């Protein structure tokens with residue numbers, strides 16, 4: 001039986017099909033972060049208005065323990081930079097010029113969703129923090145963080 005999150009994701013893809021036109025599917029969505037992502041898609045749809053400008057996601061993934069959402073429009077494919085310094089990790093979106101005002105708003109919406117994922121368990125969405133699981137980092141709550149092997153976290157991707 002498909003999970004609740006899978007149904008939510010299918011529903012989202014039906015509502016905003018133009019966002020998910022990526023042929024090679026580099027889109028991974030995580031259970032605990034799905035509701036924030038859905039809210040972000042709703043905000044993006046409103047920001048675009050009637051003209052969708054070729055907006056689509058080019059990649060969605062987990063990186064350094066939090067979500068990353070990459071997009072492209074007919075006008076621009078923004079570049080993403082992750083800069084690590086002693087104060088932490090700085091995420092930048094570059095390549096946006098003055099005339100890309102809608103794309104700038106979209107970048108802000110997606111950065112906000114990414115920031116929320118830093119504090120939410122990748123599996124269940126409860127308050128969590130980024131923890132190390134073997135070789136990788138993931139944001140997990142107390143319950144799911146107890147599985148130090150990371151096995152439980154592997155099922156965090158919404159597949160079905």
Ligand SMILES: [Zn+2]
Nearest residue numbers: 121124141144
């Ligand atoms: Zn959890």
